Amino acid sequence: MNRKFLLNRSEAKLMGVGAGIADYLGVDALVVRLSLVLGLLVAAPVTLTLYILTGWLAADR
Numbered sequence: 001m002n003r004k005f006l007l008n009r010s011e012a013k014l015m016g017v018g019a020g021i022a023d024y025l026g027v028d029a030l031v032v033r034l035s036l037v038l039g040l041l042v043a044a045p046v047t048l049t050l051y052i053l054t055g056w057l058a059a060d061r
Helices: 016-025 028-056
Strands: none
Touching: 016 028
16 A cells, blocks of 8 residues: 555645545545534634645645
């Protein structure tokens, strides 16, 4: 298993993080985006910080 997480800006809604996670995990982007929204409702500061850091540090496809 030699795959790398990459942002997917071509299918992005915001920064491409959700679409990149969906590509990496092999699931639909809607599932990841709904999980991110749920994460925002439960722990907004942590989810938002991780989302922004991932969008800033991860490489583009």
